[in-house]
Amino acid sequence: MFCGVGGLIGLSAKLPLGWDLAESPVSTMTRPLQRVLGAAGLLRWRTYSCHGACVSPRQPVHGEAKRNGRPEGLGARLAAGPTLRDFLRDAGLALCFIPVYLETYGCQMNVSDTEIAWSILQRSGYLRTRRLEDADVILLVTCSIREKAEQTVWKRLRHLTALKSKRLPSQAPLRIGVLGCMAERLKEEILHRERLVDIVAGPDAYRDLPRLLAVAESGQQAANILLSLDETYADILPVHGGVSAISAFVSIQRGCDNMCSYCIVPFTRGRERSRPVASILREVQMLSDQGVREVTLLGQNVNSYRDTSEAQFSSAAPPTCLSSGFSTVYKAKRGGLRFAHLLERVSEIDPEMRIRFTSPHPKDFPDEVLRLIRERPNICRQLHLPVQSGSTLRAPWGVSLSSDFIAGFCGETEEDHQQTVSLLREVRYSAGFLFAYSMRQKTRAFHRLEDDVPAEVKQQRLAELIAVFREEAAQVNAAALGSTQLVLVEGPSKRSDSELCGRSDGNIKVIFPNRLPLEFGAGPSSKQTLGSSSTPDPFGSRSPACQAGIGSSEVTGADVV
Incomplete structure (x- = not known):
């Protein structure tokens, strides 16, 4: 209902249980008020769980006089509209109720960065949606470690831009943002040459997201790619x-x-x-x-x-x-x-x-x-190390090793490639991430070396590395059969509801019969004897490699884990 609150327009509403505030009529009804009065610095918006919302008057800032219980000159301010000072001061408050969709690419650090970015947006009143079609803001947390990773994001951006152009006039404009490493590396190309996005934020600029999105809400592009010398999110x-x-x-x-x-x-x-x-x-x-x-x-x-x-x-x-x-x-x-x-x-x-x-x-x-x-x-007892140190690693037996490998780097000869093959056979990694080399701008290689290995040779060498890795990893995992491992249960196996999936201390995926009580659920640890006579083999004639976690489902592109 609408009512007077301190001389200003106020609104409070209760939603039926089970409604998503981001999809409710309240969101559509309040957005015009939110954008006009909120941007003017007059209102502060609040949400109560997922079942209600209200608007309350903004408290006067330091030094702002009050007359008859309300800020002095309110009528004049409403007539004149918001100033730049008002906009910048309360921009983060003007975007409540807006559903945001976050999509993550790349390493575990990007997953963590996504959680940090969402924490900042949540404090500013945003609502997170898991459905792309429900979002008014779409943010991609991106990776630049390889050319293929960037190509994936470019393709996704063009798809999202097409969705943006199909927005109905009755819908809020769709804002698209690129966050993370690709934002820092390709700001000019993303914003100006391709013009596919509204905001660009580097890895150290997530605190600035509410302001950047407020600028984008006004129809402008916004960017912050400054890198910090201090820890930004402590x-x-x-x-x-x-x-x-x-x-x-x-x-x-x-x-x-x-x-x-x-x-x-x-x-x-x-x-x-x-x-x-x-x-x-x-x-x-x-x-x-x-x-x-x-x-x-x-x-x-x-x-x-x-x-x-x-x-x-x-x-x-x-x-x-x-x-x-x-x-x-x-x-x-x-x-x-x-x-x-x-x-x-x-x-x-x-x-x-x-x-x-x-x-x-x-x-x-x-x-x-x-x-x-x-x-x-x-x-x-699991270590992930750059491959260069594999032959001299100071690690005791019983430690699971993983690493990264590139095939076809600048000037790589067949002899160089065979040394990598030899290293894979000698160290016998239990997990690995294998890629064909792609040149990255700004690096020493970009300025001083030539990307001279043909693409078809890179792919041939990569295929050989993957084959050797699989062969050796299968033997490593087969050697674990008969041993008892403490497994952290992650949940049901994707292959069968009668099986559970978890990971050992060495981060090896283990699949075993579901004999746990229903209330056990995911999370508790379970001791499992791999392939022992006391534990029926749920895999029948499947290879020991699959039983120990190295199956075809473990490969995504050239990533082998």
């Missing part, structure tokens, strides 16, 4: 997958100082910076309280973590000592609390919670970290 708790989630990502470090020849990450993510230990511990404790059973600590170079947020930390650690054979472009930082300290503190929060971390770099693997992995039962 005080923001991401909105994780949901109350029933059994695993979660926790971002602890951003950026990379390694400047590898073929890698675009330092240019899209910036210099290394870390969250304070206290901030990370609070988030992990919150996840434990919510029943999350597995946490993965994330960073572009996760084990280079260094907390220098407090003065007393400046001399808390000795100077960085790199592993033998490595050098860096940037001078190593001094002091601070290092990754071993953080990993130990996190593992103490909940002894029943599994701890993983990715992606580490071999140059930053001190013995303290390896000892922790050996001594703490809840720190998983």
Whole structure:
């Protein structure tokens, strides 16, 4: 109903149970008021769960006089319309009730970034929808690590632009945004040459999303791709997958100082910076309280973590000592609390919670970290490392290894390729991510090397690497048959409701008969003996590779996991 509230127009409404506020008549009815009066700084919009909404008068800002219980000069302000100052001050409040759809591409860090972006938007009153057709704002969190990843996003943007052009006059305009690494790398092309989107926000600009979207609401394009030298989101708790989630990502470090020849990450993510230990511990404790059973600590170079947020930390650690054979472009930082300290503190929060971390770099693997992995039962014995260190890795038996591989890099000879094949056979990785090389602008390779390996040769070499990887991984997993593994149950298997799916300590997918009580559900751990005589084989004549988790369903394009 409409009523007078402090001399202003107010609205309150109750929705029937089960209605989605983003799809309700209230949303359509209030949007004109929201855009006009909200942008003028006169109203503050609030939502109550999913069942009601109201508009209340904005409290006067400091120094703003009041007369007869309302801001002075209200009639004049309404007649004159909003000023730029009003617009910028309360732009974030003017966009409530607008449903937003988030779509994520790329690595685990992008998944974490999506959760951070949604946390910021949620604070500004947005509503998240899981249905693309219901959204008034569509945001793509993008990846630039390979050309194929960018091509996928370009194709998606053209599809979304076509949807935008089909909007009915009675519908709100559709706003499209590109977030993440591709936004930073291709801002000009995305905004001006192709003109496919309304906003562009780099990995360090998510705090600015409400303002950028407010600018886009006025019909203008908006961008912020500034990279920070400090940790940008230390005080923001991401909105994780949901109350029933059994695993979660926790971002602890951003950026990379390694400047590898073929890698675009330092240019899209910036210099290394870390969250304070206290901030990370609070988030992990919150996840434990919510029943999350597995946490993965994330960073572009996760084990280079260094907390220098407090003065007393400046001399808390000795100077960085790199592993033998490595050098860096940037001078190593001094002091601070290092990754071993953080990993130990996190593992103490909940002894029943599994701890993983990715992606580490071999140059930053001190013995303290390896000892922790050996001594703490809840720190998983699984390492993901750049392939260059595979033959000299200081890892004990029983550790599962994974890595990244590229086929057909600049100047790669057949001998180079066979060395990679030999490495795959020698190390016998349990999981891997294999790709054909694609040139990335700004990298050292782009400026100094030639992309001279023909595309067909790249694909042939990639196919051989995948075949060898599968062969060796099948043998590694077959060797696990008969062993008892602690498996974190993720839920029903995609192949059959009579089977459950989970992951072992080494992050190997395990599928086993569903003999758990109905109330057991996903999340608790279950000890399973792989292929033993005491456990009937649910796979019949299927290969041991499938039983241990390496099946054809595990390959997406050239990604092999």
